[in-house]
Amino acid sequence: xxxxxxxxxxxxxxxxxxxxxxxxxxxxxxxxxxxxxxxxxxxxxxxxxxxxxxxxxxxxxxxxxxxxxxxxxxxxxxxxxxxxxxxxxxxxxxxxxxxxxxxxxxxxxxxxxxxxxxxxxxxxxxxxxxxxxxxxxxxxxxxxxxxxxxxxxxxxxxxxxxxxxxxxxxxxxxxxxxxxxxxxxxxxxxxxxxxxxxxxxxxxxxxxxxxxxxxxxxxxxxxxxxxxxxxxxxxxxxxxxxxxxxxxxxxxxxxxxxxxxxxxxxxxxxxxxxxxxxxxxxxxxxxxxxxxxxxxxxxxxxxxxxxxxxxx
Amino acid sequence: xxxxxxxxxxxxxxxxxxxxxxxxxxxxxxxxxxxxxxxxxxxxxxxxxxxxxxxxxxxxxxxxxxxxxxxxxxxxxxxxxxxxxxxxxxxxxxxxxxxxxxxxxxxxxxxxxxxxxxxxxxxxxxxxxxxxxxxxxxxxxxxxxxxxxxxxxxxxxxxxxxxxxxxxxxxxxxxxxxxxxxxxxxxxxxxxxxxxxxxxxxxxxxxxxxxxxxxxxxxxxxxxxxxxxxxxxxxxxxxxxxx
Numbered sequence: 072x073x074x075x076x077x078x079x080x081x082x083x084x085x086x087x088x089x090x091x092x093x094x095x096x097x098x099x100x101x102x103x104x105x106x107x108x109x110x111x112x113x114x115x116x117x118x119x120x121x122x123x124x125x126x127x128x129x130x131x132x133x134x135x136x137x138x139x140x141x142x143x144x145x146x147x148x149x150x151x152x153x154x155x156x157x158x159x160x161x162x163x164x165x166x167x168x169x170x171x172x173x174x175x176x177x178x179x180x181x182x183x184x185x186x187x188x189x190x191x192x193x194x195x196x197x198x199x200x201x202x203x204x205x206x207x208x209x210x211x212x213x214x215x216x217x218x219x220x221x222x223x224x225x226x227x228x229x230x231x232x233x234x235x236x237x238x239x240x241x242x243x244x245x246x247x248x249x250x251x252x253x254x255x256x257x258x259x260x261x262x263x264x265x266x267x268x269x270x271x272x273x274x275x276x277x278x279x280x281x282x283x284x285x286x287x288x289x290x291x292x293x294x295x296x297x298x299x300x301x302x303x304x305x306x307x308x309x310x311x312x313x314x315x316x317x318x319x320x321x322x323x324x325x326x327x328x329x330x331x332x333x334x335x336x337x338x339x340x341x342x343x344x345x346x347x348x349x350x351x352x353x354x355x356x357x358x359x360x361x362x363x364x365x366x367x368x369x370x371x372x373x374x375x376x377x378x379x380x381x382x383x
Numbered sequence: 384x385x386x387x388x389x390x391x392x393x394x395x396x397x398x399x400x401x402x403x404x405x406x407x408x409x410x411x412x413x414x415x416x417x418x419x420x421x422x423x424x425x426x427x428x429x430x431x432x433x434x435x436x437x438x439x440x441x442x443x444x445x446x447x448x449x450x451x452x453x454x455x456x457x458x459x460x461x462x463x464x465x466x467x468x469x470x471x472x473x474x475x476x477x478x479x480x481x482x483x484x485x486x487x488x489x490x491x492x493x494x495x496x497x498x499x500x501x502x503x504x505x506x507x508x509x510x511x512x513x514x515x516x517x518x519x520x521x522x523x524x525x526x527x528x529x530x531x532x533x534x535x536x537x538x539x540x541x542x543x544x545x546x547x548x549x550x551x552x553x554x555x556x557x558x559x560x561x562x563x564x565x566x567x568x569x570x571x572x573x574x575x576x577x578x579x580x581x582x583x584x585x586x587x588x589x590x591x592x593x594x595x596x597x598x599x600x601x602x603x604x605x606x607x608x609x610x611x612x613x614x615x616x617x618x619x620x621x622x623x624x625x626x
Binding site: 101137140141169170171173176206209210213215216217219220222227248249251253255275278288289294310311312313315317349 | 389390393395409411413414418444445446447448451476479482483520521522523524525526528529531533555557560562563582585586589590592593594595596597600615618619620622624625
C-alpha cells in the first residue's frame with residue numbers, strides 16, 4: 072500500500088517521509104496535522120502483535136461483496152457452521168461489519184458479552200469448536216447505533232485482530248460490510264503481514280448487484296487479494312405449492328456465472344432463495360442442521376467443499 | 384483499552400467530537416477535531432440548498448433492502464407530478480443510480496457554474512452519482528472516510544442543481560462517514576427528514592433499529608418507515624409467500 076493517502080495533494084512527499092507535513096505541498100492538506108505529529112512515521116507495533124495472533128490460524132477467508140443484502144453474513148455464518156461440522160477442526164468467525172453487525176443474531180448469540188482474560192479478549196463460543204467475535208457483543212443494547220467515522224472503525228478492526236485470543240484455529244472466516252471502504256482496506260492491510268487464502272465474493276443475479284460486485288473484484292485485484300470464487304445467492308425461488316421456479320432477481324445480463332467467465336474468476340455455485348434460510352438466521356439456527364436435505368443445504372455443502380479444496 | 388470502554392459514548396456526531404475525555408487515545412480523534420468547527424464551505428452549501436424546497440434522505444442501516452430502488456421510484460413519481468426533482472447518489476462504493484435512472488455511460492460536464500447533473504430520459508429527474516464519474520463501470524473507488532466526506536461536500540456545493548422542488552438523497556447502508564457528513568452538510572438546510580427502508584426479517588429490523596437511533600441522535604426527523612419485499616406472489620399459482 073502506498074504511503075500517499077488518497078486525499079493528499081499532488082506532490083505529497085509521503086506520510087512516512089522526513090518531509091511529511093512540512094513540505095510546501097502539504098499546505099491545506101487535511102492530513103497535515105497528523106503528518107507533522109510524526110505518528111505515521113513510526114512503525115506500527117500492533118502489526119507485530121497481529122502477526123503473532125494470526126500465526127496460530129491456518130486458513131483465512133474473507134467474505135466480500137460490493138453490494139449490500141446479498142447474503143454475506145448468511146453465507147459467512149453457514150460457511151463457519153459447515154466447516155465446524157468436522158469436530159476436529161477449530162473455526163473462528165469474525166464480524167467486521169461495525170455499523171450493522173448481524174452475526175451474533177444469526178448464530179444465536181444475541182445478548183452475549185465479551186470477556187477479557189490475561190491472554191486477551193475471549194471470543195464467544197457457539198459450539199466447542201466455533202468461536203465468534205463481533206462489535207454486536209460490545210454494545211450495551213442491540214438498538215445502539217455505532218456512529219463512527221473510518222479511523223475509529225479501523226482501530227476496532229485492528230483490536231479484533233490483535234487482542235482476540237482465538238487460540239489455535241484451522242479456519243478464520245471474516246464477514247465484511249458491503250463496499251470497498253475503510254473496513255476492507257484495513258482488513259487487507261492488517262492481514263498483509265500474514266497469508267490470506269482469499270476472498271469469496273457473494274452476489275445476487277441481477278445487474279444492479281453485478282455492477283457493484285465487478286467493482287469488488289477489481290478491488291481484490293488492486294490489493295492483490297486472491298479470489299477463491301463467486302457465489303450467486305438468491306438464484307431462483309421454487310414455489311412450495313406448484314414447484315415453478317421464479318427468478319425474483321432476474322439475471323438480465325447473464326448472472327454471476329457469465330460475469331465470472333468474463334472476469335476470469337472461478338464460479339463456486341448457485342444458492343436458491345429459500346425463505347427458510349432467512350427464518351433460521353432470524354432464529355439463530357443453522358439451516359444446514361435444520362434442513363440438511365433441502366436443495367439449498369446441498370448447494371451450500373458443495374460450495375463449502377470447493378472452498379476447503381482451494382485452501383488445501 | 385478495556386472492553387467496557389470500547390464502544391462507550393463516542394461523540395463523533397456532536398460538537399465535542401474529538402475533544403471529549405473519551406476521545407483520548409482514539410484513532411479517529413484528529414480527524415474529528417479537524418472536521419469540527421465552522422466549515423468555510425458552509426455558506427456555499429447553504430446557498431445551493433436554499434434553492435431546493437424539500438430535501439429527503441432515504442436511509443437504512445441494512446444493505447440490500449431497496450433504498451436505491453425506492454429513492455429512484457420516489458424521484459420518478461414526484462417528477463411525473465410535474466415537480467422539479469434531483470436525485471443525489473451518496474453511495475460512493477456501490478453507486479446504483481446511473482443504471483436505475485437510465486443515465487449509464489453518460490459523462491458529467493463541468494461548467495463555470497458547477498457540475499451539470501445528468502438528466503434521466505424517463506422522467507427528467509436530475510441525477511448525480513459517482514458512478515457517472517468513473518472511467519469504467521468496473522472501476523472501484525476504495526476511498527477511506529475523509530475522501531468520501533470531501534466528495535459528498537462537492538456533490539452538494541459544486542453541482543448545478545438549480546431550483547428544485549425536491550432533492551432526494553440515496554445513501555449507502557450503515558451509520559458512518561457518509562451519513563455523518565451529509566447530516567453535517569445539511570445542518571442549516573433544514574431537511575424534511577428521512578425515509579427508512581427495511582425488509583420484514585428480524586435480522587434487517589435489528590439493524591434498522593440502529594438507524595432509527597442514529598436519526599434521533601442526529602436530530603433528523605423520521606418521515607416514516609417502508610417495509611420492502613413484503614411478500615411474494617407466485618406468478619403461476621398465485622400462492623402468497625412471506626419471506
